[in-house]
Each structure stands twice: as C-alpha cells, then as structure tokens.
Amino acid sequence: MSRWRYFFKRLLLAVPILFSVMTFLFIILRKGPLDPVAARLGPQASGADASRLREQLGLNEPLWDQYIRFMTDLITFSGESWVTRAGQPVAEAIASTVQVTVWLGFWAILLPLFIGIPLGFYAGLRPNTIGDYVASVSGILWLAMPNFWLAVMALAILRRTRGGWFGFDWYTIGPDISSLVGQSPSLAFDSLQGVLVDIKLILPAAIILGSASMAAELRIGRTAILESINAKYVETAKAKGLKSRTIVWKHIFRNALIPLIPIITNEAFILIGGSVIVETVFSINGLGRLYFLAITQADLPLAGSIVFLFTLLIVFLNVLQDFLYTVVDPRVGVNNE
Amino acid sequence: MSEVSGPTTDEANGPADSGVDRSLRERIRSNPRPALLWAAGALFLVALEFGRLLDGVLVFGQAIVFVIEGFASLPPYIGGNVEGVVAGVAGDTPGLLVGALAHDGTLLAVMFVVATLLQGYLPVRLDDVLGREMSRRRRIYGERLALTAILGAVAFALIYTPVGSIVDTEVGAWVTGVGILSDLPTLTSRELIPNLGHRTPGGGWEGTFMGLSPAWAWAIRNVLVWIYAFVCLAWVWRGYNVYRTYYREADWTPRDDTVKRFRNHYWGMFGLIIVFAFVVLAAFAPAISPVPADANIYEPYNHEFEYLNDDGEIETVYQGRANLLSESDGQGTVGPMSYDDFDRWMPLGTTPDGESMTTNLAYGARTSLIIALSAVGFGALIAIMLSLLSAYYRGLLDIIVVFTSDTIISIPVLVLVMMLVVIFQQSEHWLAEPLDGGVLLAIILGFAYWPGMWRSIRGPSLQVAEEEWVDAAKTYGQTPRKIMRKHMAPYIMSYIMIYASLLLGGIIITVSALSFLGLGITEPTPEWGRLISDGRPYIGTDSYHVSTIAGIVIALVVLAFNALGDGIRDAIDPEADVDGGDAGATAGGGGG
Numbered sequence: 001m002s003r004w005r006y007f008f009k010r011l012l013l014a015v016p017i018l019f020s021v022m023t024f025l026f027i028i029l030r031k032g033p034l035d036p037v038a039a040r041l042g043p044q045a046s047g048a049d050a051s052r053l054r055e056q057l058g059l060n061e062p063l064w065d066q067y068i069r070f071m072t073d074l075i076t077f078s079g080e081s082w083v084t085r086a087g088q089p090v091a092e093a094i095a096s097t098v099q100v101t102v103w104l105g106f107w108a109i110l111l112p113l114f115i116g117i118p119l120g121f122y123a124g125l126r127p128n129t130i131g132d133y134v135a136s137v138s139g140i141l142w143l144a145m146p147n148f149w150l151a152v153m154a155l156a157i158l159r160r161t162r163g164g165w166f167g168f169d170w171y172t173i174g175p176d177i178s179s180l181v182g183q184s185p186s187l188a189f190d191s192l193q194g195v196l197v198d199i200k201l202i203l204p205a206a207i208i209l210g211s212a213s214m215a216a217e218l219r220i221g222r223t224a225i226l227e228s229i230n231a232k233y234v235e236t237a238k239a240k241g242l243k244s245r246t247i248v249w250k251h252i253f254r255n256a257l258i259p260l261i262p263i264i265t266n267e268a269f270i271l272i273g274g275s276v277i278v279e280t281v282f283s284i285n286g287l288g289r290l291y292f293l294a295i296t297q298a299d300l301p302l303a304g305s306i307v308f309l310f311t312l313l314i315v316f317l318n319v320l321q322d323f324l325y326t327v328v329d330p331r332v333g334v335n336n337e
Numbered sequence: 338m339s340e341v342s343g344p345t346t347d348e349a350n351g352p353a354d355s356g357v358d359r360s361l362r363e364r365i366r367s368n369p370r371p372a373l374l375w376a377a378g379a380l381f382l383v384a385l386e387f388g389r390l391l392d393g394v395l396v397f398g399q400a401i402v403f404v405i406e407g408f409a410s411l412p413p414y415i416g417g418n419v420e421g422v423v424a425g426v427a428g429d430t431p432g433l434l435v436g437a438l439a440h441d442g443t444l445l446a447v448m449f450v451v452a453t454l455l456q457g458y459l460p461v462r463l464d465d466v467l468g469r470e471m472s473r474r475r476r477i478y479g480e481r482l483a484l485t486a487i488l489g490a491v492a493f494a495l496i497y498t499p500v501g502s503i504v505d506t507e508v509g510a511w512v513t514g515v516g517i518l519s520d521l522p523t524l525t526s527r528e529l530i531p532n533l534g535h536r537t538p539g540g541g542w543e544g545t546f547m548g549l550s551p552a553w554a555w556a557i558r559n560v561l562v563w564i565y566a567f568v569c570l571a572w573v574w575r576g577y578n579v580y581r582t583y584y585r586e587a588d589w590t591p592r593d594d595t596v597k598r599f600r601n602h603y604w605g606m607f608g609l610i611i612v613f614a615f616v617v618l619a620a621f622a623p624a625i626s627p628v629p630a631d632a633n634i635y636e637p638y639n640h641e642f643e644y645l646n647d648d649g650e651i652e653t654v655y656q657g658r659a660n661l662l663s664e665s666d667g668q669g670t671v672g673p674m675s676y677d678d679f680d681r682w683m684p685l686g687t688t689p690d691g692e693s694m695t696t697n698l699a700y701g702a703r704t705s706l707i708i709a710l711s712a713v714g715f716g717a718l719i720a721i722m723l724s725l726l727s728a729y730y731r732g733l734l735d736i737i738v739v740f741t742s743d744t745i746i747s748i749p750v751l752v753l754v755m756m757l758v759v760i761f762q763q764s765e766h767w768l769a770e771p772l773d774g775g776v777l778l779a780i781i782l783g784f785a786y787w788p789g790m791w792r793s794i795r796g797p798s799l800q801v802a803e804e805e806w807v808d809a810a811k812t813y814g815q816t817p818r819k820i821m822r823k824h825m826a827p828y829i830m831s832y833i834m835i836y837a838s839l840l841l842g843g844i845i846i847t848v849s850a851l852s853f854l855g856l857g858i859t860e861p862t863p864e865w866g867r868l869i870s871d872g873r874p875y876i877g878t879d880s881y882h883v884s885t886i887a888g889i890v891i892a893l894v895v896l897a898f899n900a901l902g903d904g905i906r907d908a909i910d911p912e913a914d915v916d917g918g919d920a921g922a923t924a925g926g927g928g929g
Contacts, residue, residue: 013743020744028756034764144896146846148853149869149888156876273751277850291752292854295759307756311747318747 003326010322014315021311026070029300030059039298040082074308079301084294090305093290100184101275101286103198107206108271109264112214117260120221124256125248127226135218143215147274150208151281158204175200184285205282209274213267220263224256231255258328265321272310364584371583375576382569388526391519393620395512403771408447410767416440445489452484457818459484477816524565525624530558532627536645536680544643551682555627562624566617598908605904611897619702626696627682632656633692634700635861644679654679660691667878673886686882689871694883698890700863704772705894708779708858709844713837715783720790721833725821728798742788750785751847757781758856773862778851782844793836794829801828831909838905842898849891865891 030036036057037050058066073079077091085093116139123135161170171177175196185198228234229252237247275288283289287306294302365372383390420436456477463480464471471479495501522528532554534544546554581593599605618625626633632640637657644659646652663669663677664687671677671687673694685694727735745753761777762769768777801807802825810820849866851857858864865887872883 016740017743017747020740021747024744024748028760032760032764033766034760039763140896140899141892144842144899145892146850146866146888146895148850148866149884149891152869152873152876152884153888156881160877269749273749276751276755277854280854292755295755296854296856298759298763303756307748307752310749310752314747314749 007322007326011319014319018311018315022071022074022308023067025074025304025307026067029304030066030070034298034300036300039300073301074305077305077309079305081294081299081302083297083299084290084302090302093302094287094305094309097285097287097290099187100202100284101279101288103185103187104202104206104209104275104279104284104286105268105271107199107202108209108275109213109268111206112210112217112267113264116214116217117221120218121225121253121256123218124222124225124229132222136222139215139218142211143219145211147208147212148277148281150211151205151278154204154208155282177201202284205278205284209271209278210267212270212274213263216263216267217260220259221256224259225252228252228255254328258325261321261324261328265317265324268317269314272313359586361584364586368583371579375572375579378572379576382565382572385524385565388519388521388523389621389623391515391521395515395519398512403776407768411447412440412443415443444492445485448488448492449481449485452481452488455484456481473814525558525562525621527558527624527629530554530561532558532682533642535643535651538645538649538651551627551676551680552684555682555684558624562621563617566613566621570613595908599904602904602907604900605907608897608900608902608904611893612901615702615894615897616706618699619706622696622699622703625699626693627684628656628693628696630696630700630863633660633696634863637692642679642681644681660687662691663687664689664691665872665875665880665883667875667880670879670882672879673882685886686880688868688883689875689880694868694886697863697868698865698887701865701868701887702894704775704858704862704864705845705848707772708775708782708848709841711776711779712782712786712844713840715780716787716790716840717833717837719783719787720794721826721829723787724791724794724798724829725825728795728802729817729821729825738791742791745785746788746792751850753785754778754781754847754851755854755856757784758851762856762859773859775858775862778848778857782847786840786844790833790836790840794832797829797832798825801825835902835906835909838898839902842895842902845891845898846895 036059037053040053041050054060058069061069077094079090081088081090081093119135119139123132126132158170161168175193177197177200185201186194187198188194189198234247234251237251272288275286276292277288278284279286279289280292287309291303291306291310293299294306416436416439419439420432422432423435424432459480463476463483495504527533530546532545532551534542534551534554537543542548542550545551546557549557623629632642633656637660638655640656641653642656642659643651643653659677659679659681663671663679663681663683665671666689671683671691673684673686675683675686677683677687677691681693683693683695685698688694688697723738727738758774758778758781761781762774766777768780770776804824807820807824810824815823848857849864849869852864852866853870855867855870857866860867868887869884869891872880872885872887875881876884
C-alpha cells in the first residue's frame with residue numbers, strides 16, 4: 001500500500017513543521033524588535049515596574065528555559081491575555097469566540113460549494129454559450145473585488161433597506177433581527193427560530209467571506225469539466241452507449257473533483273485570513289476579530305496563541321487534503337515512491 | 338507580422354558577411370537609417386519630459402542610498418549586539434574587543450558577498466596578472482579575495498581619509514545639478530499648463546492656462562499626459578518592430594509566436610491597457626492631480642492660495658483651512674466633477690478630510706505600485722535563487738528550503754503579515770519610517786509570498802536540472818553559478834513571470850486591506866484602502882463617492898492584473914491555448 005505509506009510520511013512531516021512555526025513565533029514575539037516589556041507598559045517604560053515585569057515574564061532566565069516555557073505555554077494554550085481580555089486565560093478567551101468563527105466558516109465554505117461548483121459545472125457543460133459567459137465574467141469580477149470593500153458596501157446597503165429603498169427591510173424580513181443589530185449569533189440552538197436568527201445574522205458576512213472561493217471554484221470547476229469532457233474515457237463511455245446522465249455523474253463529475261480538492265482546502269486557508277477582515281467589518285465577535293484586537297493592542301500572548309491555533313488548523317487541513325487525495329485519486333504516491 | 342520582410346534588400350554588404358558573429362552594433366552600423374529614425378523619435382519623447390525623468394532618477398538614487406545605508410548599518414548592529422553579549426559574560430574590555438572584531442568581520446563578509454557577485458565581470462584574470470598557472474577553483478577564490486581587499490581598501494579610504502568627504506561633495510554637487518535640471522518645464526508640467534487660479538470679479542479666471550476655467554486647464558493637461566503615455570508605448574512597440582525587421586539575425590524566433598499569441602488575446606490586451614493606465618497614473622501623479630500633493634495632503638498649512646470670496650474680493654487662504662471647509666463627510670459634499678467653495682477643481686470630489694480625491698488616487702497608485710513591484714521583486718529574487726540552488730545541489734539544502742517554505746506557508750498570509758507589521762511598527766523600527774510603512778510592508782510581503790512563488794517554479798527547476806545541457810555544461814567545466822544563470826534560469830523565468838503577474842493583484846488587495854484596517858500605510862501617505870475606510874461612515878449619505886470610487890479602482894486594477902496574467906500565461910505556454918490553465922487559481926483569491 002504505497003499510497004498509504006506516502007500519506008503517513010506526510011502526516012509525520014507535519015510535526016516538525018509545527019515546531020518550526022512555534023520557534024518562529026518565539027523568535028518574533030520574544031526576541032523580535034518589539035520588547036515584550038515595552039509592548040505591555042509602553043515604549044518609555046523603565047524603573048521598578050519594568051524590571052518587575054521583566055522578572056515576572058521570565059525574560060531574565062536563560063534563553064533555553066524561556067524557549068521551553070514559551071513552547072509549553074503555546075501547546076497548552078495557558079498564557080494570560082494582557083490587554084484585550086486583560087487577565088483572562090488565553091484558552092478561555094479563544095473558547096468564547098471560536099464557536100462564532102466556526103459558524104461563519106461553515107456557511108462561508110458551504111455557500112460557495114453549492115453556488116460556485118454547480119455554476120462552474122453548468123458553464124463547463126455548455127461552453128461558449130451566453131450562460132457560460134455570464135457565469136465566467138461574474139466569477140472573474142467577484143474575484144477581483146476586495147472582500148473588505150464588498151463587506152463595507154453590503155453593510156451600507158443592508159442598512160439602507162431600513163429606509164425602504166428596495167421595497168423590503170432586511171432586518172424584519174423573515175426572522176426579526178432588528179433588535180439584534182451589531183450582535184453576534186448566540187448559537188444556543190434551542191429553537192428553530194433561534195437557529196434561523198443565527199443564520200440570518202451570519203449570512204451577509206458568510207457570503208462575502210466565501211465570495212473569493214466561490215469565484216475560484218467556479219473557474220476551476222469549469223476547466224475541470226472541460227478537461228474531463230474531452231478525455232478519452234468519456235469518449236469510450238459514449239461509444240459504449242452509456243446514458244449521458246451516467247457519463248456526467250460517474251465519469252466527468254468524479255474526475256473533475258480531483259483538481260477541486262486543493263482549491264477547497266486552499267479556500268479554507270484564505271477564509272482564515274479573510275475572517276479577520278470580515279469579522280472586523282461586521283463586528284462579529286469571533287476569533288478573527290479577537291486576533292485583530294489582540295495584535296493591534298500588542299497583546300502578545302493572546303495573539304501568539306491565536307496564530308498557533310490558525311497554524312494548527314492549516315496543518316490539519318493539509319493533512320486532510322492529502323488524505324482526500326489518497327482516497328479519491330488512486331494515482332497519488334505512485335510517482336513519489 | 339507583415340513587417341518581417343526585406344532586410345536583405347536594405348543590406349548593402351550582401352548576405353556574405355551577415356554571418357552569425359556580427360554584433361548588434363555592427364549590424365546597426367551597416368544600416369543605420371531605421372535605427373537613427375527611431376532613436377531621434379525616442380530622444381524627442383525623452384526631451385519633452387526630461388525634467389520628470391530626472392525627478393525619477395533622483396528618487397531612484399535616494400532609494401539606492403537607503404538600501405546601501407541599510408546594509409551599512411548591519412556591521413555596527415551585529416558588532417553592538419556581540420559586544421553586549423560578550424560584555425555580559427566576560428567583562429567590558431573583552432566585550433569591546435570582540436564587538437569590534439565582529440563589526441569588522443561582518444563588514445568583510447558583506448564585501449566578500451559583493452565581491453562574489455562582481456567576480457564574474459572582472460576584466461582581467463588573476464592567473465594572467467600573476468603570470469603563473471593556477472587551478473580554476475584557486476583562481477576564482479583568489480579573484481574574490483583580491484576584490485574583497487580592494488573593496489575594503491576603498492571603504493577604508495572613504496571612511497578614514499579626506500577622500501570620503503571629497504566624494505561626498507562631488508556626489509552632492511551632481512545631485513544639486515540634477516535637481517536644478519529636473520525643474521526644467523516639461524510638456525505635462527503644471528508650470529506649462531497651470532490649473533490653479535482664482536475667479537476674477539469680472540467673471541473670468543486668472544492664473545490658469547490661457548484664462549480657461551481650472552476644469553478645462555486640468556482636462557487639457559490630462560489629455561496631454563495620456564496622449565504622451567500612449568505615444569511612448571507605441572514608440573517602444575515600433576522600436577521592437579524596427580529591431581525585428583532590420584537588425585535581428587533570425588527571421589523567426591519562438592518569441593515572435595509568444596507576442597503574436599498575446600496580441601490576439603483580447604482579455605490579456607484589456608489587462609495590459611488597464612495596467613499600463615495604472616502605471617501612468619502612478620508615474621504622472623503630479624500632473625494628473627489637480628492640486629499638488631505636498632500642498633493638499635502633506636503640508637496643507639504651509640501653502641496658501643487665492644480665491645474670490647462671496648463679497649467679490651480676492652482673499653488668501655491656507656490649503657488646510659480650505660480642506661476643512663470642503664470635507665465630504667455627509668454634512669457637506671463636494672462630489673465628482675465639481676468645484677469646492679474655494680473654486681478648486683475636484684474631478685472626483687473630495688475626501689472626508691477635504692483633500693482632492695484625484696490627488697489621493699494618483700499618489701495612492703504610486704504607493705500601491707511601488708509596494709507591489711518591490712514585494713514581488715524581492716520575493717521572486719528569493720524564490721528564484723533558492724529554487725535554482727536547491728534544484729542544482731539537492732540534498733540537505735533542498736530539505737532546508739522545503740522545510741522553511743512549509744513553515745512560512747503554514748501561517749495564513751494575512752495573519753502573518755499583520756503580526757510582523759505590528760511588531761515592527763510598534764517598536765518604531767527604522768524600517769517602518771520610509772513611505773510611512775511602505776518599505777516595511779514590501780519587505781514583509783516579499784517574505785510572506787516567496788514560498789508560493791518558489792513552489793510554482795520548483796517543478797520546472799527540478800526538471801531543468803536533469804536536462805542534458807546542464808550535464809554537458811558541468812562536464813565542460815562551467816562554474817555552478819554560470820550554469821544556473823545561463824542554462825537554468827531562462828527556463829524558469831516564464832513560470833515566475835506568470836505567477837508574479839497574478840500575484841501583483843493579490844498584493845494590491847492585501848496592502849489596501851491592511852491599510853483599511855489601519856495597519857499598513859499610515860497617514861499622510863495616500864493609500865486606496867485607507868480612502869475606503871475614511872469614506873466608510875458616509876456610504877449611506879451623499880458622500881458615498883469616496884468609498885465607491887476607491888473600491889472600483891482597486892477592483893479594476895486587480896481585474897486587469899489577473900487578465901494580464903492570464904494573457905501572459907496563454908502567450909508563453911502554447912499548450913494553455915487548449916486547456917486554459919490552472920495557475921490562475923493559485924494567486925487569484927488574494928485573501929483581502
């Protein structure tokens with residue numbers, strides 16, 4: 001089973017990468033140009049306060065001890081926030097925000113999947129028709145528009161619906177959220193109404209966060225279909241007299257999924273960065289906004305822990321991608337062994 | 338390509354000595370007319386904008402000085418650090434001594450690196466100079482060491498003898514000279530076609546070009562700028578054709594097909610035109626802006642101007658004061674294509690600070706272009722060097738590079754960039770000074786994006802390292818550096834070009850996103866993302882133009898870079914004609 005061996009090799013490689021990221025964080029946050037004491041007390045800090053803090057943070061200990069302490073703090077998420085959630089343990093601060101971000105990410109991945117890929121496949125199955133052009137051009141336009149601008153614009157337009165510009169009021173149509181403006185989803189999941197409100201609160205942000213992925217999925221989906229359609233095995237299937245429905249689903253669709261795997265996992269990668277911006281603009285109380293606040297206020301322990309969490313997520317996604325490849329594409333690992 | 342005809346009829350010497358070994362200079366000498374005609378046109382175009390060109394040279398010179406100063410600060414920095422560490426362990430005197438040694442050692446190491454780069458261009462060979470046989474390895478290292486010694490001596494002379502101050506004065510005199518020359522009026526300068534003036538009580542305008550209204554004067558200057566820019570573009574294209582028709586030895590090269598494919602690629606041409614317009618906007622920012630940037634944005638309280646007030650009198654007012662009263666902040670709005678209350682022409686309205694949107698957009702284009710180009714250039718340089726080295730040497734080096742790039746790629750780009758920007762800006766690092774953080778951002782982005790570029794050329798460079806011609810060069814005894822430069826680099830250049838052009842759009846989005854969050858470029862340097870965040874509270878009001886225009890411009894430029902990248906990819910890689918490629922997905926999203 002050489003492809004599984006290849007997969008386990010990749011899995012093992014993830015561990016040293018994690019350590020090297022942590023070491024990088026140590027160098028930047030502890031030994032970088034920004035002195036931790038100055039970050040906490042202000043640039044002109046000196047005297048007894050500064051030296052006490054220096055002692056307390058363990059900055060006078062040997063480098064090796066500092067390194068080990070830093071690493072264990074990161075792995076166990078055990079530091080304490082300095083400014084943003086002053087005094088609160090890092091793990092608690094992260095736990096209180098991570099749900100909302102997962103909720104946002106879930107919809108931001110789901111929506112493009114169900115809009116982008118079908119559109120791309122539609123365009124690919126009807127190349128060079130008006131439908132194809134409209135889908136492709138709108139995908140390209142979507143891709144070029146910066147997320148933060150879309151977010152700002154969408155928010156302004158949604159606020160405008162209150163004045164009855166478009167004949168409906170976003171805040172009262174469907175589940176009423178007019179009393180919840182500017183609030184984050186509660187995610188209690190206690191009633192259907194509650195879930196609908198939660199979805200509605202996150203929907204605009206999720207669509208915009210997923211917009212870049214949607215465009216990329218559309219584009220790749222289209223080319224993937226075009227490539228599979230012209231493949232020899234499709235011709236063979238046609239010659240065998242298979243129903244076109246069977247050809248599309250069994251032969252074209254499955255093979256077109258292969259190039260989409262890295263796109264979908266890569267999108268998750270973009271989503272993490274994008275969530276920082278979108279959550280900040282929509283003031284959603286998620287992990288991305290927490291990171292933005294922490295890093296702009298030089299809350300080094302909190303920011304470092306969140307970066308570490310993001311990295312964990314990405315390394316995990318890479319492993320997942322390898323796993324999916326191993327399952328979907330029988331050719332994986334053949335050339336590498 | 339109908340132009341490719343008739344070179345043989347023009348050539349006086351006949352085909353006999355149009356052999357392969359004639360240099361370009363000889364080919365031009367044998368048939369100088371087309372080249373001279375083209376050069377005369379080019380010279381005329383340069384003369385029209387000579388002052389602006391010299392301005393560019395001055396700025397470029399300042400950038401080089403900045404880079405050199407950065408490297409020059411390396412030895413004292415390392416020396417100081419080593420001194421501190423050693424002094425802590427072994428006392429002050431040894432600390433001082435070791436620190437000084439570390440300082441000199443670093444200095445020599447930097448010079449050795451420079452010497453290594455220069456060694457290939459030496460006019461003489463060491464064994465010829467010394468007059469004795471030596472092995473190849475020995476000769477090369479000898480030459481490098483000799484060069485290091487010479488550089489060291491020059492540095493010593495510059496630092497410790499009067500020669501340094503003499504050179505300083507000399508350079509200073511030249512800079513002043515160029516500075517004076519750069520004030521020469523140019524075709525598109527605001528001295529030639531001024532658009533700043535005031536109404537006269539009689540109803541006309543004073544101080545503007547031919548007494549026209551500022552709007553018309555500005556429009557005329559702008560039309561001139563765009564005509565000039567596109568004429569220049571056309572002239573460069575003509576120059577390429579002249580070269581191809583009259584002076585190139587081969588009737589056909591693969592590049593002809595690349596160019597032809599690109600010319601027929603309408604999507605790519607659209608991208609090229611918009612990107613060119615973007616570059617012109619950046620390069621001619623002083624001419625395109627209706628109000629000069631230093632008066633309007635940088636030092637509004639050091640610049641006064643006159644206007645006709647409501648009582649029919651000519652009054653003097655500070656730019657800053659006028660800005661305060663022309664803010665587009667929802668209460669009052671100076672929209673696109675209008676004058677503000679002080680009769681300043683605002684083609685795209687004002688910002689919420691009362692500055693001219695056009696000026697901000699044009700100078701913001703400058704900021705974006707400089708950052709994007711230097712970030713991509715920096716990243717591509719690292720990527721190319723590492724991919725060549727790791728493909729050539731393999732082994733441990735390859736593993737280290739894979740490991741490093743995997744590490745950097747494991748942190749989301751935006752998160753990584755935000756962290757580094759904040760760390761450097763809050764510590765008030767000297768790198769964060771120039772361009773209000775622009776240089777810092779370019780370096781950080783280059784650092785964050787090189788692994789992506791490296792991945793995109795890793796496959797091709799591993800492939801080319803296996804080629805027979807590389808083996809042949811090795812057996813022939815060429816140095817590794819020359820093999821990489823001459824036999825491997827050209828092969829991977831096209832791949833990095835495709836990836837880089839797609840990346841440029843992504844970087845522009847990232848920079849504006851950071852500035853939008855208040856992290857990237859800080860005041861007063863204009864930046865598009867900051868325009869969006871400034872105008873954000875007023876989107877629902879009459880002053881919606883600020884965020885809208887800035888966003889549309891960003892989207893358009895990013896779209897154009899993506900289109901250009903697609904075009905280049907399809908032009909370079911003929912197979913892409915068939916399958917319309919997948920490299921696009923790698924860089925398109927951009928993240929912001």
